[in-house]
Amino acid sequence: MEQEADSTVLITGGAGFLGSHATLVLLEAGRSVVVLDDFSNSRPEALRRVAALAGLDGWTATAPGQWRAGPSTGVSLQVVTGDVRRVGDLEAAFAQAPIGAVLHFAGLKAVAESVRQPLRYWQVNVGGSLRLLEAMTAHGCRTLVFSSSATLYGLCEQVPISESAPVQPINPYGSTKAAVERLLADAAASEPGWRIACLRYFNPVGAHPSGRIGEDPSGLPNNLFPLVSQVAVGRLPQLQVYGCDWPTADGTGIRDYIHVMDLAEGHRAALALLEQESPQFLTLNLGSGRGHSVLELVRAFEAASGRPVPWQAAPRRPGDSAVSIADASAAQRRLDWRASRSLDECCRDGWAWQQANPHGYGD
Ligand SMILES: NC(=O)c1ccc[n+]([C@@H]2O[C@H](COP(=O)([O-])OP(=O)(O)OC[C@H]3O[C@@H](n4cnc5c(N)ncnc54)[C@H](O)[C@@H]3O)[C@@H](O)[C@H]2O)c1
Numbered sequence: 001m002e003q004e005a006d007s008t009v010l011i012t013g014g015a016g017f018l019g020s021h022a023t024l025v026l027l028e029a030g031r032s033v034v035v036l037d038d039f040s041n042s043r044p045e046a047l048r049r050v051a052a053l054a055g056l057d058g059w060t061a062t063a064p065g066q067w068r069a070g071p072s073t074g075v076s077l078q079v080v081t082g083d084v085r086r087v088g089d090l091e092a093a094f095a096q097a098p099i100g101a102v103l104h105f106a107g108l109k110a111v112a113e114s115v116r117q118p119l120r121y122w123q124v125n126v127g128g129s130l131r132l133l134e135a136m137t138a139h140g141c142r143t144l145v146f147s148s149s150a151t152l153y154g155l156c157e158q159v160p161i162s163e164s165a166p167v168q169p170i171n172p173y174g175s176t177k178a179a180v181e182r183l184l185a186d187a188a189a190s191e192p193g194w195r196i197a198c199l200r201y202f203n204p205v206g207a208h209p210s211g212r213i214g215e216d217p218s219g220l221p222n223n224l225f226p227l228v229s230q231v232a233v234g235r236l237p238q239l240q241v242y243g244c245d246w247p248t249a250d251g252t253g254i255r256d257y258i259h260v261m262d263l264a265e266g267h268r269a270a271l272a273l274l275e276q277e278s279p280q281f282l283t284l285n286l287g288s289g290r291g292h293s294v295l296e297l298v299r300a301f302e303a304a305s306g307r308p309v310p311w312q313a314a315p316r317r318p319g320d321s322a323v324s325i326a327d328a329s330a331a332q333r334r335l336d337w338r339a340s341r342s343l344d345e346c347c348r349d350g351w352a353w354q355q356a357n358p359h360g361y362g363d
Pocket residue numbers: 012013014015016017018019036037038039040041042043082083084085104105106107108109124128147148149150201202203204223
């Protein structure tokens with residue numbers, strides 16, 4: 001039942017924070033990649049750097065909004081500017097090469113924005129996934145790794161959180177992730193050939209150790225790590241710490257931070273498993289299994305950067321919880337993979353990126 005493991009992989013959202021690191025890891029593993037991205041939250045420069053890090057030569061424009069690198073190395077990166085919701089753009093991506101598998105990162109990810117613009121979130125995250133699934137079906141491609149999120153657990157009381165915890169999202173973003181998982185489960189149940197992994201990420205942070213690629217949020221970051229790092233580099237004056245009265249050792253919230261390279265390697269492992277084993281539907285947490293408080297992260301970042309990170313206590317935000325930590329044992333067992341990098345390494349690599357690119361790819 002083994003599937004061809006050297007076919008080209010389509011990576012939607014491959015120019016984004018997580019997708020760019022996963023693209024690099026797959027290219028380094030010898031897989032050719034087609035990226036489909038509308039660059040609504042990223043830049044082509046990220047992929048030019050990915051190609052350079054992977055040792056691919058000849059980054060060239062092949063058509064309006066399309067680039068290619070690596071024609072002489074046997075491994076190639078092809079880039080198509082396009083929207084996962086548009087059939088024509090998906091067709092353009094599938095026309096680049098016979099696609100054997102898809103990593104689906106493209107989507108919107110800001111919780112607060114999803115509360116203000118739920119229809120847009122449903123349209124991009126759910127509508128985009130539906131169009132992608134239709135295109136995969138049309139092209140006989142049935143291997144998919146989906147970017148899900150621990151957000152769909154909502155306010156889970158049980159810590160560490162295992163995959164069997166109830167799915168009870170408390171915001172539209174989480175609802176869209178739960179809906180796509182449901183959609184994928186229905187597709188998998190309808191026909192035996194599907195090989196699908198839903199990977200529920202906890203808090204991906206850090207950057208490639210080269211400092212060449214990393215997280216480049218547009219506007220004010222939504223997540224703690226880029227906020228801390230922008231305070232350290234002087235782009236923001238200070239950090240707001242929401243809630244210093246949680247029932248934790250130092251009163252601040254505890255989260256499970258996973259290095260983006262561990263997460264990218266988790267995708268390579270999930271893809272390998274899907275390709276090696278019989279068709280199946282898999283749901284796995286991707287986290288480190290370790291918890292760190294906000295203040296522990298601040299101190300680790302200060303140590304890594306040698307810069308102060310001034311902070312100010314602010315009231316708790318609705319929808320936050322005291323502790324969120326992954327039970328990562330299922331992924332460790334099934335993927336023969338673990339998040340091996342420490343919080344200090346997350347901060348070291350995140351700082352290398354931030355320091356070399358204080359204004360992201362805009363520099
Ligand atoms: N970063 C996190 O903390 C986190 C946590 C859990 C889950 N996720 C999920 O992982 C995925 C990737 O997250 P990220 O942090 O890399 O985000 P990101 O915004 O950096 O990357 C998403 C990429 O998708 C592209 N994109 C958005 N809409 C598109 C569309 N309609 N068509 C084509 N491309 C489109 C963007 O331009 C961007 O390059 C998302 O689905 C997100 O929900 C992220």
